[in-house]
Amino acid sequence: MRFEDWEPHYTAILEYFGFEREADEEAARVLAELAGGRDDIALLEALIGGRNVTVCGNAPSLPAELDRIEGTVLAADAAAEVLAGHGVRPDAVFTDLDGATDIFIDLSRRGTVMVVHAHGDNVPLLRHWVPRILGPLVATTQAAPIPGVHNFGGFTDGDRAVFAARELGAADVRIIGFDLADRDVDPLKRGKLYWAGELLRMMGYDL
Numbered sequence: 001m002r003f004e005d006w007e008p009h010y011t012a013i014l015e016y017f018g019f020e021r022e023a024d025e026e027a028a029r030v031l032a033e034l035a036g037g038r039d040d041i042a043l044l045e046a047l048i049g050g051r052n053v054t055v056c057g058n059a060p061s062l063p064a065e066l067d068r069i070e071g072t073v074l075a076a077d078a079a080a081e082v083l084a085g086h087g088v089r090p091d092a093v094f095t096d097l098d099g100a101t102d103i104f105i106d107l108s109r110r111g112t113v114m115v116v117h118a119h120g121d122n123v124p125l126l127r128h129w130v131p132r133i134l135g136p137l138v139a140t141t142q143a144a145p146i147p148g149v150h151n152f153g154g155f156t157d158g159d160r161a162v163f164a165a166r167e168l169g170a171a172d173v174r175i176i177g178f179d180l181a182d183r184d185v186d187p188l189k190r191g192k193l194y195w196a197g198e199l200l201r202m203m204g205y206d207l
């Protein structure tokens, strides 16, 4: 998605949460510096382009839906840990690192692409984790893209994975582990799930 098509949604999200665009832009610059020129977008594209893709959200329903996995597996943040616990190594993990554990480092070592998202509220996490990610790395932002830092569209880890899969030419993108009406979450997370729903409906999902 071109940034000018994403920007109206981004502006509405900034306003809804009171997040600062300048803080997101600064975080993108920090991530670019930490990445130090590493950009495995070609590998991510090869995993997704022309393939059937399954995006795994981290709703409590995920373990019961694992039998629906088909093709390339994209995990939304801590869903990666659930998948790994069931013997599934995701091809890529979309993460703003608030769900990161040493399991991510292990997955990275085994070849999983880490698609790391910078935003105004995760700079300390970027500084902690990015130097430890030794495998394939793709950097993303929700603000304007800069060299080495991509914006495929989307906001939460889960819907960003769907936007990326579409942008990189997936043949089909199915989603599992999404329960956007989950009431068992704090108010901020409820707001984020609301936006995930808005954006996924915009992409044609009936949630």
Ligand SMILES: Nc1ncnc2c1ncn2[C@@H]1O[C@H](COP(=O)(O)OP(=O)(O)OP(=O)(O)O)[C@@H](O)[C@H]1O
Pocket (backbone or CB within 6 Å): 056, 057, 058, 059, 060, 076, 077, 078, 079, 096, 098, 099, 155, 156, 157, 158, 159, 177, 178, 179, 180, 182, 185, 192, 193, 196
């Ligand atoms: N009921 C749910 N609870 C949590 N995540 C969900 C749920 N349904 C769908 N998801 C998707 O799974 C993603 C990963 O979930 P995780 O629990 O790791 O949350 P998170 O890392 O806090 O998400 P984010 O950083 O995007 O807020 C979310 O970003 C969201 O897109």
Ligand SMILES: Nc1nc2c(c(=O)[nH]1)N=C(CO)CN2
Pocket (backbone or CB within 6 Å): 019, 020, 024, 096, 119, 120, 121, 142, 155, 156, 157, 192
């Ligand atoms: N500034 C900011 N941006 C975000 C945030 C967040 O907490 N702060 N959380 C996200 C996904 O959870 C995505 N983007």
Ligand SMILES: [Mg+2]
Pocket (backbone or CB within 6 Å): 077, 078, 095, 096, 097, 098, 099, 157
């Ligand atoms: Mg996260």
